[in-house]
Amino acid sequence: TSRPDAADRGGDVRLTGIGKTYGSFTAVHPLDLTVEQGSFFALLGASGCGKTTTLRMIAGLEEPSSGTVHLGDQDVTALPPYKRPVNTVFQSYALFPHLDVHENVAFGLRRRGIKSVKKQVAEMLDLVQLGEQARKKPHQLSGGQQQRVAVARALINHPKVLLLDEPLGALDLKLRRRMQLELKRIQTEVGITFVHVTHDQEEAMTMADRVAVMNAGRVEQLGTPADLYENPRTTFVANFLGTSNLIEAEVDTRGGDDLVVRAAGGKLALPGARCSAPAKAGGKVLVGIRPEKISLTHADDAGSVPEGRNRVTGRIRSSSFIGVSTQYVVDCPACPEFEVYAQNIDRDPRLAPGADVVLHWDPAHTFGLDADQSVL
Numbered sequence: 001t002s003r004p005d006a007a008d009r010g011g012d013v014r015l016t017g018i019g020k021t022y023g024s025f026t027a028v029h030p031l032d033l034t035v036e037q038g039s040f041f042a043l044l045g046a047s048g049c050g051k052t053t054t055l056r057m058i059a060g061l062e063e064p065s066s067g068t069v070h071l072g073d074q075d076v077t078a079l080p081p082y083k084r085p086v087n088t089v090f091q092s093y094a095l096f097p098h099l100d101v102h103e104n105v106a107f108g109l110r111r112r113g114i115k116s117v118k119k120q121v122a123e124m125l126d127l128v129q130l131g132e133q134a135r136k137k138p139h140q141l142s143g144g145q146q147q148r149v150a151v152a153r154a155l156i157n158h159p160k161v162l163l164l165d166e167p168l169g170a171l172d173l174k175l176r177r178r179m180q181l182e183l184k185r186i187q188t189e190v191g192i193t194f195v196h197v198t199h200d201q202e203e204a205m206t207m208a209d210r211v212a213v214m215n216a217g218r219v220e221q222l223g224t225p226a227d228l229y230e231n232p233r234t235t236f237v238a239n240f241l242g243t244s245n246l247i248e249a250e251v252d253t254r255g256g257d258d259l260v261v262r263a264a265g266g267k268l269a270l271p272g273a274r275c276s277a278p279a280k281a282g283g284k285v286l287v288g289i290r291p292e293k294i295s296l297t298h299a300d301d302a303g304s305v306p307e308g309r310n311r312v313t314g315r316i317r318s319s320s321f322i323g324v325s326t327q328y329v330v331d332c333p334a335c336p337e338f339e340v341y342a343q344n345i346d347r348d349p350r351l352a353p354g355a356d357v358v359l360h361w362d363p364a365h366t367f368g369l370d371a372d373q374s375v376l
């Protein structure tokens with residue numbers, strides 16, 4: 001379970017022009033993608049977007065219609081799955097029901113004719129924290145424990161890359177969250193490349209160093225979780241990763257690093273660096289702001305809103321108490337159904353449905369999208 005030699009780049013995954021068609025249907029448009037050795041990479045997208053097909057092409061379980069797959073310097077495109085230095089964990093982890101945990105994990109070694117497996121299996125079971133359960137049968141384990149056996153079984157042959165296809169999909173939410181942290185810990189400990197397929201944005205953000213957001217067979221955006229959240233470049237990404245309020249606007253001026261846009265009769269500012277639209281005067285932009293970045297002030301106190309903040313007016317449609325914060329839906333001329341999450345500290349009792357309010361936020365938290373982006 002020691003970290004691989006840093007000079008060994010065998011765990012880099014490089015896809016070049018890789019694509020898949022089924023008859024006239026394109027499941028994956030030719031795409032280029034590099035996953036760095038030793039990183040945790042997530043392919044994220046809704047059902048049917050092509051993420052599993054992409055993973056299966058890395059595994060060799062699906063033959064690409066175009067392009068190549070490299071693992072390190074080796075072109076593995078023509079190699080069958082068992083000759084690739086990868087292993088896959090599926091959602092249905094299919095442990096051998098008649099074998100105990102120890103023998104399930106030992107299976108890969110025994111198949112290769114290795115006789116003395118005890119030490120390696122014990123190491124693996126320690127890694128997934130199942131040392132105490134070695135003599136149990138799969139049906140005596142919880143779902144999360146079974147999944148950890150599947151991970152140990154996949155890691156015992158020291159693959160350079162571990163592929164995970166919705167491995168937590170069958171678990172309930174609480175267990176899922178625990179297993180996310182557990183998988184991340186295991187990946188950090190073994191230091192090999194993990195490529196993880198999921199439709200759950202929170203899961204991808206929790207675990208991955210980098211995330212590729214897929215939509216309709218294409219990678220829409222690739223980046224660190226923070227980058228995708230802070231600087232989405234398409235409306236799909238802005239809405240798939242959390243909620244975004246999007247305001248239709250038109251570029252007014254560019255002053256230094258800042259961009260000023262006109263929206264619903266007022267002006268809003270945003271950092272030029274956070275706008276993925278071409279910033280020509282008169283150009284259409286969608287201005288985005290996350291619900292948790294917004295403050296809400298009753299219209300009677302509008303004068304107390306500090307200078308320099310972006311502001312729009314509206315009327316509260318509904319409010320729901322959700323513990324740490326209150327979620328408001330506000331009808332605004334600038335953006336129908338504007339969502340605001342306000343912290344419950346010093347909540348103003350006048351902020352009830354029907355109240356006229358000013359929504360305001362720091363321009364630095366604002367991002368801009370190209371309003372004319374082709375809908376993929």
Ligand code: ATP
Binds near residue numbers: 027046047049050
């Ligand atoms: P899910 O999360 O539901 O598994 P996904 O994003 O992993 O979805 P894929 O399984 O990669 O999606 O499938 C991408 C598209 O390709 C889907 O529209 C699917 O119907 C189609 N597809 C997959 N396998 C085949 C096949 N063997 N023949 C025809 N179409 C297929």
